[in-house]
Amino acid sequence: MSKQPKYRQVADALRREIDNGDYPPGSRLPSESELSARFSASRNTVRAGLNLLVTEGLVSSSQGLGYEVRKHEVFELNASRFENLSFPQSGDSYSTDVTNAGRRPRQTFRVEMTPAPGYVAERLNVEPGSTSVLRFCHRFVDDVPWSTQATHYPEWLVAKGPRLTEPGDIEEGTTRYLASLGVEQVGYFDEIATRMPTPDEARLLEIGAGVPVLLWTRVGYSGEQAIRCTVTTFRGDLNRMNYEIGDLSARSENEPQ
Amino acid sequence: MSKQPKYRQVADALRREIDNGDYPPGSRLPSESELSARFSASRNTVRAGLNLLVTEGLVSSSQGLGYEVRKHEVFELNASRFENLSFPQSGDSYSTDVTNAGRRPRQTFRVEMTPAPGYVAERLNVEPGSTSVLRFCHRFVDDVPWSTQATHYPEWLVAKGPRLTEPGDIEEGTTRYLASLGVEQVGYFDEIATRMPTPDEARLLEIGAGVPVLLWTRVGYSGEQAIRCTVTTFRGDLNRMNYEIGDLSARSENEPQ
DNA sequence: TAGTGGTCTAGACCACCTC
């Protein structure tokens, strides 16, 4: 073992004490000056150590209040059932999911015509920069920013389904609306990635340092044609996704062996 | 617009220049002292700005070398096909996938008997702390640490399949071996989450600051029984997962509309 | 050897929160 720099010793000691339960989730750490005395280090050095814990997502800090141990409450989203073709739902599946979990959903919504970003154009199989309809949701659970969702529809589809450009919600859901026009989604291609948020994302989702985002890109197909590309950006500390594959009908959830 | 602190101005300016292509991926940023002169700020302030970019995953730094703009090369893993029940593969699916991509796979491997961690016990439906077999892989692509994979099997299954405890690879694959004993995996339950790496994970995967991990937990079922729990920890900057749902057989991948 | 980033200090002043 090589000698660790002092700020790492500070971080390691505090991390151990947090893992150990000395500082449970939601509790406050000692102040910088107390830690400075305890570790015989300058305030700056202690700050460097605390900053490590912040970027690890273990604690958060706020001016005038101190450092708090993060609590993690996770919302799980079933991506196989979500909008599943065999489980048709009425209305907005996000709102029903959240309400079923006993939480209060809220969302802001807007529609705009916009050139398709390269990433989206590629997946919709249209020319980069060609016009697309963007339907954008900013979603909250109990007034905490939870995720953003941006769905792009290609121009040719708007000709068939002009209501896609309507600024308000589509009552029966866009999937159902398109199906009523004979454009039925028969399959999805999902991509999942993670990275640190851009400054814009950090602002929209009120993410502090040390929290990554979970990116979920879903392309919906009707036969050979891609008809939509939905990019959902989740706060990584609050969300988890799951998929069911194959036959899980017999699965028992409770009694241990 | 409120006035930003100086170290944020430094970060914002450099971020804009990076996005703008002034510093392409793989290139080096000016040295701290040069930036210090350019922004009329102390070296410490410039360092605070650069540290922001590091924790955002945009640049990395190394002693004696300077700050380098990260390049992102992503490996995509198809989780619906991977070990898919209808697409049986011979041998190790990881190695074949990587080789098919024209890269060189390498892995270290070990087996141990160990108490099942709470997280795993819950998913295997066994008592927390009861014995399980852990088969652990540390995987590299072209000698870059890529992921770790820990598969736990419950004790009762080892009685049926004693070769699970063999320290070496199982030639035909564990899935196939278990099937030959009448324990066939008929379905999976996948969970996907993200967070910042623990210090241990950061060491194993050689992750610097600003790179989250992607956690993939797969529980395999044979009828009502959970027979394995596999936790894969990916470097978030190098990996992406995808799932295919429904009927994508007609999907066209190339010609724009 | 020269230049780079890594660590550390001591002290100053500001902004925010609680009482």
Place this chain on the structure above:
DNA sequence: AGGTGGTCTAGACCACTAC
């Protein structure tokens, strides 16, 4: 008012990389 974290400085010394 007093305590908390947030910002910033000037300077010192160390460790690593390149030449």
